[in-house]
Amino acid sequence: MKDFTYRLPTRFVFGHGAENQAGAELEKLGAKKVLIHYGGGSAVRSGLIGRIEADLKAHGMEVVTLGGAQPNPIDEKVYEGIELVHRENIDFLLAVGGGSAIDSTKAIAHGSCYDGDFWDFFCGKAKPERTMPFGVVLTMSAAGSESSNSCVIMQNRTKIKRGLSTELNRPVISFMDPELAMTVPVYQIASGATDILAHVMERYFTCETEVDLTDRLCEAVMQAVIRAARIAVRDPKNYEAQAQLMWGSTIAHNETVGVGRQGDFGSHQLEHELSALYGVAHGAGLAVVFPAWLRFQMKKPEHVARIAQFANRVYGVPVNFENPAETALRGIEAHESFLREIGMPVTFAELGARGEDIPALAAKCKRNPQGTIGNAWPITVAEAEEIYRIADR
Amino acid sequence: MKDFTYRLPTRFVFGHGAENQAGAELEKLGAKKVLIHYGGGSAVRSGLIGRIEADLKAHGMEVVTLGGAQPNPIDEKVYEGIELVHRENIDFLLAVGGGSAIDSTKAIAHGSCYDGDFWDFFCGKAKPERTMPFGVVLTMSAAGSESSNSCVIMQNRTKIKRGLSTELNRPVISFMDPELAMTVPVYQIASGATDILAHVMERYFTCETEVDLTDRLCEAVMQAVIRAARIAVRDPKNYEAQAQLMWGSTIAHNETVGVGRQGDFGSHQLEHELSALYGVAHGAGLAVVFPAWLRFQMKKPEHVARIAQFANRVYGVPVNFENPAETALRGIEAHESFLREIGMPVTFAELGARGEDIPALAAKCKRNPQGTIGNAWPITVAEAEEIYRIADR
Numbered sequence: 001m002k003d004f005t006y007r008l009p010t011r012f013v014f015g016h017g018a019e020n021q022a023g024a025e026l027e028k029l030g031a032k033k034v035l036i037h038y039g040g041g042s043a044v045r046s047g048l049i050g051r052i053e054a055d056l057k058a059h060g061m062e063v064v065t066l067g068g069a070q071p072n073p074i075d076e077k078v079y080e081g082i083e084l085v086h087r088e089n090i091d092f093l094l095a096v097g098g099g100s101a102i103d104s105t106k107a108i109a110h111g112s113c114y115d116g117d118f119w120d121f122f123c124g125k126a127k128p129e130r131t132m133p134f135g136v137v138l139t140m141s142a143a144g145s146e147s148s149n150s151c152v153i154m155q156n157r158t159k160i161k162r163g164l165s166t167e168l169n170r171p172v173i174s175f176m177d178p179e180l181a182m183t184v185p186v187y188q189i190a191s192g193a194t195d196i197l198a199h200v201m202e203r204y205f206t207c208e209t210e211v212d213l214t215d216r217l218c219e220a221v222m223q224a225v226i227r228a229a230r231i232a233v234r235d236p237k238n239y240e241a242q243a244q245l246m247w248g249s250t251i252a253h254n255e256t257v258g259v260g261r262q263g264d265f266g267s268h269q270l271e272h273e274l275s276a277l278y279g280v281a282h283g284a285g286l287a288v289v290f291p292a293w294l295r296f297q298m299k300k301p302e303h304v305a306r307i308a309q310f311a312n313r314v315y316g317v318p319v320n321f322e323n324p325a326e327t328a329l330r331g332i333e334a335h336e337s338f339l340r341e342i343g344m345p346v347t348f349a350e351l352g353a354r355g356e357d358i359p360a361l362a363a364k365c366k367r368n369p370q371g372t373i374g375n376a377w378p379i380t381v382a383e384a385e386e387i388y389r390i391a392d393r
Numbered sequence: 394m395k396d397f398t399y400r401l402p403t404r405f406v407f408g409h410g411a412e413n414q415a416g417a418e419l420e421k422l423g424a425k426k427v428l429i430h431y432g433g434g435s436a437v438r439s440g441l442i443g444r445i446e447a448d449l450k451a452h453g454m455e456v457v458t459l460g461g462a463q464p465n466p467i468d469e470k471v472y473e474g475i476e477l478v479h480r481e482n483i484d485f486l487l488a489v490g491g492g493s494a495i496d497s498t499k500a501i502a503h504g505s506c507y508d509g510d511f512w513d514f515f516c517g518k519a520k521p522e523r524t525m526p527f528g529v530v531l532t533m534s535a536a537g538s539e540s541s542n543s544c545v546i547m548q549n550r551t552k553i554k555r556g557l558s559t560e561l562n563r564p565v566i567s568f569m570d571p572e573l574a575m576t577v578p579v580y581q582i583a584s585g586a587t588d589i590l591a592h593v594m595e596r597y598f599t600c601e602t603e604v605d606l607t608d609r610l611c612e613a614v615m616q617a618v619i620r621a622a623r624i625a626v627r628d629p630k631n632y633e634a635q636a637q638l639m640w641g642s643t644i645a646h647n648e649t650v651g652v653g654r655q656g657d658f659g660s661h662q663l664e665h666e667l668s669a670l671y672g673v674a675h676g677a678g679l680a681v682v683f684p685a686w687l688r689f690q691m692k693k694p695e696h697v698a699r700i701a702q703f704a705n706r707v708y709g710v711p712v713n714f715e716n717p718a719e720t721a722l723r724g725i726e727a728h729e730s731f732l733r734e735i736g737m738p739v740t741f742a743e744l745g746a747r748g749e750d751i752p753a754l755a756a757k758c759k760r761n762p763q764g765t766i767g768n769a770w771p772i773t774v775a776e777a778e779e780i781y782r783i784a785d786r
Contacts, residue, residue, distance in 0.1 A: 001408075001633060001636045001637070001640075002408070003407060003408025003409055003411070004405070004407050004408060005404070005405065005406050005407070006404070006405045006407070007402075007403070007404040007405065008401055009400075009402060010400070011398070011399070011400040012397070012398065012399045012400065012652075013398050014396060014397050014398070014399070014652070014653070015394075015395070015396025015397060015653075016396055018396070209633075210633035210636070210637075212616075212617045212620055212621070212637055213613070213614065213617035213618075213621075213637045213640060213641055215617075216612075216613035216614075216616055216617050217610060217613045217614075219609075219613065220606070220609030220610045220612065220613040221606065221609070221610075223605075223609055224605045224606035224608075224609050225606075227605060228605070228606075240394060240602075240603035243394045243603070243653070244394070244603075244605055244606045247394075247606060247652070247653070248606055251649075256644075256649060259405075259407070259640070260407070260408075260636070260640070
């Protein structure tokens with residue numbers, strides 16, 4: 001196990017009608033003028049934004065709203081938000097939505113406290129040193145951005161999508177009502193579940209040894225999320241399944257299951273290029289990339305044991321002790337079957353991606369200083385091409 | 394799943410030499426005059442206290458020390474600490490040790506901010522409203538007090554042992570170096586592992602349905618702790634096993650695996666009377682109480698399924714679908730075998746408890762307002778007697 005420092009300052013208000021506590025809680029936090037940032041019109045049409053706005057006002061706050069946070073949130077909306085914060089003297093940001101609204105809000109919060117261009121933080125030119133207080137009303141179980149240290153923004157002009165990891169990315173408070181996730185389209189529920197699983201898998205596939213406790217925590221989350229996703233795509237009104245998915249999304253990506261181990265996140269880099277180029281849902285892109293990445297990685301003998309462990313412990317694949325690679329492969333197949341079952345694409349064609357774009361996709365992937373992609377099980381650009389080709393079958 | 398609010402503000406510094414960061418971190422937290430509170434002389438003899446004291450002084454802090462925190466920490470030491478805090482104008486408390494030093498420190502911290510008798514908090518007369526900042530250098534994996542909302546103190550005159558649950562019980566920072574646990578006597582390592590398991594089991598045995606995710610998280614911790622305990626009692630210098638136990642102790646009792654479900658904690662009440670009367674290690678008392686509690690609870694048909702699930706998922710007992718009670722019983726037996734294997738007592742005689750004390754023990758157990766003991770699976774005083782008698786075989 002690696003040494004680590006860990007702190008998770010976010011307060012979670014979880015359960016039925018959690019969002020109705022926003023006014024009281026933000027008042028306690030001293031918010032005076034709140035910018036509510038959300039995505040599409042459905043949050044307005046459902047009455048959610050109006051309800052939260054009225055609640056904040058009833059608790060003495062002024063409210064400004066900013067809609068239009070996009071899936072794969074873009075820099076232009078962030079600039080708009082920063083300008084609004086300064087013009088309106090906003091002192092608290094409240095994201096209402098899923099990962100897009102939250103990540104856009106995080107970038108607005110950091111950018112509002114910085115004299116330069118906020119994109120500096122994402123292209124590595126600068127590190128954010130402070131931020132504004134911000135909270136979340138979560139409406140979708142997926143990105144885990146409601147307490148993660150992550151934020152992903154796309155520069156719209158270049159279609160470059162980049163992540164920023166910083167402790168400043170953790171919200172002050174997150175209101176999590178699984179009922180709000182019930183109206184999410186089934187494809188998005190499935191895509192969200194795939195994202196949750198990918199966050200765990202990015203941590204699970206590691207070189208670190210002696211991580212039995214976090215291995216088992218990872219397996220616990222994967223098993224529960226797989227079970228709940230199967231229920232939720234058939235019966236989105238099932239509160240209990242939505243609740244498992246929602247809390248699962250949170251602990252999958254806030255280091256509850258990741259402390260003391262180095263994850264990989266190469267699959268995320270491979271996916272970012274897909275969603276940047278084709279505008280596909282992040283989770284759907286991961287459904288295509290991750291099995292291909294596993295098929296590639298299992299060719300390296302040192303990775304077989306861990307993929308076989310995944311197969312056995314998560315999908316119940318019987319162990320073939322004489323041929324662990326066969327166990328590993330059955331696990332990857334079981335994962336693909338699950339993804340298909342919940343309606344996810346698992347090939348380039350099913351996603352709407354094109355084989356001829358592969359060299360450009362691989363070339364664009366964010367590389368480490370060593371020129372490789374990913375961390376625990378790093379790959380070269382040529383290997384990234386190979387992985388995309390495995391997915392293009 | 395139940396609705397919940399959850400926040401864990403503690404910063405964890407985990408790994409090799411974590412305690413050497415105490416000076417730098419406490420300086421960042423603004424500490425000026427620190428009271429180091431510890432237990433026995435071993436922390437002094439090993440040089441640990443001296444090392445920490447020198448480090449704090451090197452970072453500009455004044456230091457006062459208070460030793461003598463007892464296993465089953467007593468009120469008299471708390472009064473002494475409160476007096477010292479006031480006399481010396483202490484502004485930060487640092488517990489160095491296991492659950493005893495930490496709980497004693499928590500009570501000193503709360504009591505120092507209260508005009509009345511700190512025992513008011515433990516006998517239910519008053520609720521603490523504020524506390525002093527306090528941190529932990531953990532030397533033993535057991536109580537989980539390094540981030541839990543729990544604190545247990547014994548009134549020495551009456552031998553009444555009472556717990557206090559409050560968010561104020563969570564330390565500001567916890568330094569966790571598994572190397573420090575290597576010199577703990579093997580019996581105490583085993584006792585600590587038993588306590589960790591009991592903290593998970595208290596949460597696992599619940600009436601709450603649809604808690605698949607936290608069920609599996611509980612099972613993950615139990616499996617990893619059982620494995621690591623087996624290694625650590627044979628090879629206490631095994632860093633990796635000690636690391637699993639240490640982080641396991643933390644997440645077993647800080648609600649990482651307990652959110653959204655009601656636990657029981659009746660076994661803890663039954664045990665508190667044993668350690669109060671006989672001065673036995675808390676974990677050893679739990680090793681005697683918990684299997685007996687399970688043997689009693691499995692007579693209630695509504696509890697069989699959950700105990701059978703524990704048997705199958707934690708101890709790998711094959712499921713007897715026609716007779717789940719047999720599966721449940723095999724699980725309890727497997728748990729007892731494990732406890733014996735790591736050197737724990739599992740009967741009254743092995744613990745040094747006496748059958749003739751049973752009526753008095755049962756009568757003294759802390760009861761809920763309804764007159765029962767425990768929460769999810771509550772028992773009467775007569776049933777508490779029955780459980781003690783099961784253990785007295």
